[in-house]
Amino acid sequence: MDADRAKRGRGRPVRATVYVGIGAVLLAGCASMPDSGDMRDVESTPRQDAKVRVFALPPAEDAEPQEIVQGFLEALTSDDLNYETARKYLTGDALKTWDPGVSTTVLDEAPTAYTRVTGERPETDEYGFELSGKNVARVDGQHAYAPASGQYRKPVHLTRVKETGQWRIDELPQGVVLGRSDFERNYQSINKYYFTSAAQSGEPGTVADPVYVRSQVDPVTQVVRDLLEGPTSWLNPVARTSFPSGTALLKGTKALTPDDQNRLVVPLNKKADRVSDSRCEEMAAQLLFTLQDYMPTGVDTVELQGSTGVPLCELGENEAGAVASHGRDRSAGYEYLIDGDHKLVRLSDRDPVTTPSPVPGALGDGEKQLRSAAVSRGEDRAAGVSADGRELYVTPMTAGGTLGDPVLRSAGATAKDRLTTPSWDGRGDLWVADRDPEKPRLLVLADGMGEPLEVRTPNLDGRIEAVRVAADGVRIALILENKGKRALHIGRVERDADAEGTTVSIVELRSVTPDLEDVTAMSWAGDSRLVVVGREPGGVQQMRYVRVDGSPIPGSGPSALTGVEEIAASEDESQPLVAHSADGIVRLSPGQQWQTVVKEGSAPVYPG
Template sequence: MRARLLRAAPLLLALAVLAGCASVPGHSSVQVLRQTGDQGNSDVPTGPVDGSDPLNLVRSFVYASGRPAERHAAARRYLAPQASSWDDGAALTILDETFDTVFSPTPPPGGPDRASVRIRGTRLGTLDASGVFRSAPAPVEVDVGAVRRDGQWRIDALPQGVFVRLSDFRANFRSLKAWFVDPVHRTLLSDPHYIPSGRTTELAARAIELLLRGPSEDLGDAAVTSFPRGAALRANLTETPDGIVVADFNGVDSLAEPDRRLLAGQIALTLAEVSVPRVRVLADGEPLLPGRPDVGREDFADLVAGPTATQVPEPLVVDGGKVRRLTGPGQDVPVGGQAGNGSFDVVDAAATSRTNRIAVVSREQTGTQRLLVGPRDGQLVATPVSGATLQSPTWNAAGDEIWVLANGVPQRVLVPGAGTGATGPIRALGLDTDELRAAGSLTDLAMSPDGSRVAAVAGGRAVVGAVVVGPDGAAAVRRVRALRPAELERAVALDWRATDQLIVTTNTDQPVHLVSIDGLTLDRLPSVNLTPPLRAVAAAPGRAPYFVADRSGVWSYAGGDLDAWQQMLGATSSAQPFYPG
């Protein structure tokens, strides 16, 4: 049976068709790719209501602008003929939910049949040409002209680009993780983008286009692509009779075998995000991986940075000078080895599932604190890091580096060992955190599950930056940005709920939040039973529950249970819950 052509949208898409929001399942279901011309979702709004006044007309226009289908056909119904040249692809600005439409202070010339309406709201940020959200919170005021013809008001003058409410954006767009390569560890990292919801054909074409563009500026040199410069699709995507998508590229046949596998992994993982379970990756008509033409997400599990699916982290807690396992409400048992037997007075700790090791902060008899590392259930050895105060130890994805705040300054330590690929003694490594420290005094630190980013509490704000490792092995934190500074003021602690989402605690009336790493989405969790101030928080990808430590103890939340937090440990004011990374 002849392969059906997927008449995908052109690879160079306008800004207005690059955006999105939705969590991606770990396993994609099989879906038949339909032709672009097939019957789709056409239930667009009917347009302005007869007799609408200018204020309601402009407000309804903003609502309709959330629908990107057919070059914003729904919004164009509000335009007069003289506004037909409106460029909806010039920019995409996302507004907070509440906005006003008021008459401009200075009426336009032309008498009662002309009006000038001002849109007043709060800008959350903009979407760039590659579908990456750029946080830029600020007040915004935009004037829109309206004209009355035959008794009906229509918009005849407006700025180029689109203004979209956050709720409309979330309803009509979805997130897409494009996958790229960590050039140091040679693993795959996800890079969040946004695209309009649509047919699988359109989503698959946009996914390939994002891969060909390369990683976003947010990751910078922390990620690269295996696509050589000038590589491109030879033809539109096609589908075999048994549902396998065929992607044939030119300009990739010169790649060595390891780079071919990384490239195939990039393609398979990215297309899996849009429900393409298997893909046939070709180079000039021949299999990119000789003998393995058809690949899927599961074929590259070993290349994904961070703990594997078989390494399920268990919740741990530092309390009473020991590291303990949280086995149930009011139940905890010390871990084996020196971390849990009282050999050291442990005040903080972090574990890694990748290499089954633990790092602890020990309070010495001299009053100083020292960082120790070793097997989870074994002997601990000292690292070169000590100081008056050590806090927030956190492991990288490979399990061969530990970062820690020493007197408020991040320090980086190499911890060689079996399975890490690192050799030699435990030693300090170069780390440039000037951009991170410029954001404010650091009080918490957490490495992302894939090691590509680090999050911190800096000056009472939640910030995130890319981890860039240079040719000499020295690392730097770059492109640091604050996440929702107005809503996440007085931040106290944070942890990674996923590679693209953080859980943040604040000392405010709404103390627990989930925020995307680009700052686009913010969701508040219940606070029932919690007693401020909160001190610590723990989360892990794909794991429930969350844990927080407040004035009275350690609490857990997994949803349900009347949206209340459940007490795990009581009568403790110093416990520090954590998940292995």
């Protein structure tokens, strides 16, 4: 094959694809490329099994400028640890300064290279191309994903190296650019875990910080390095790490791999040598939660070592729950809904009986008709919105409890201009939006009681139609309506206290469903995942999962369901979805189909 390529002198560089299976190794063949003609799209790698490894080939001898650009783009999609093969296509300053870690640009399809109109010709020993495509997303230097739009256009310049006579790239954009299918094959979303002060129990709570790592290139070590570098810029103001500033893997550490007992040893530099036992356990908990997100059955125990090899602490998954409140521990006892008599009732997915029973207390007694409700995460209190949307009540879920006076009233003229469904955060605070056009507000009631505090919402673009606060208390999901279109946004919750009191603000709102023009319902469905009901422009209603960074989740969403008006999911992903649809209240348990559980009912919710 190499001999044939040498004879042609124009062989198109391609990747070698290695299928790691039961004793089989397959190598991709070589394809020829004409000496002249227009550039073609760089072929994007089709979706492949996780065990497939792709390695690029170096430049062919006497390759033309088109082939050099093509080969370089192909090399960007390979599994080289430090893009060693891609660097072989570079020369001069480009070889010295190109930094693939600056960013990863994701295009709808693999980038297309067009000849720039510069008057440059191959016989002048210089040549230029323009890479182009349609932006989908950008992964920054912290490996954080953000949706992007518009056209991608970047120049690439080539020169003929005097010493060898070979064409090489001497000017190019920083970072990596590749098509969506190659990105989905090469990269994997991982939740890093940090701490917040939002846990109601008083122990630190965790918050997920999703990043993308190259899935075939030493991912365990990548994940650990990313965690040690601290929260991404968006989350950093409301999260903390227990690792001392400057903590990194011990110099010389190579690939980290769990042993056959699912135990991972992590050697750290001297910055961690003097941490206390309790702080070390928090550090180990962060590592354990993060690694178990990447490989749920691969790491059971983490041992941290100091710079001299002395063990600092060890933490197993059975002890981690005592260190921090974590998402997988947030399993709800019941599913809740408003029944046909407008009372708050509950169901248990563990109970074969599908007849809901009223909750203890005034909201289950029918004293006040309700249209929506929220149950605290401890399942000991409930907040209910009256049937006309005007009043909000908060009561304990105990037998004999009285309704009391409403904690909030809306002056909206119509039901749709009044209160949204409320939401409890992990601190025990209650959130609700008042949609009164004359005075639209987002409000929070500390511990569900007292004077409602108006939340600052700078740069809010639209009216709030739905509110869901994450269990961590530092992220909030909002459906915003603007000019008849509804979109899902995620914001950061910031709290500032001074002598005059506490200020709560929602900042840096970002859209996570840019391709949906009408989002009608949503719910948190995991530490960094939501389930969304919406419609694409000109399309029909659909249900899908999305991440808080706006990245899609590979694979199909929940099975189709007709006429979904409301959706509820638990942050414990093992619990079923519950929806209000044309068939009533329906439930989707893992591995099953939708089943009707209540013919008449609305507003299903899990605690939160």
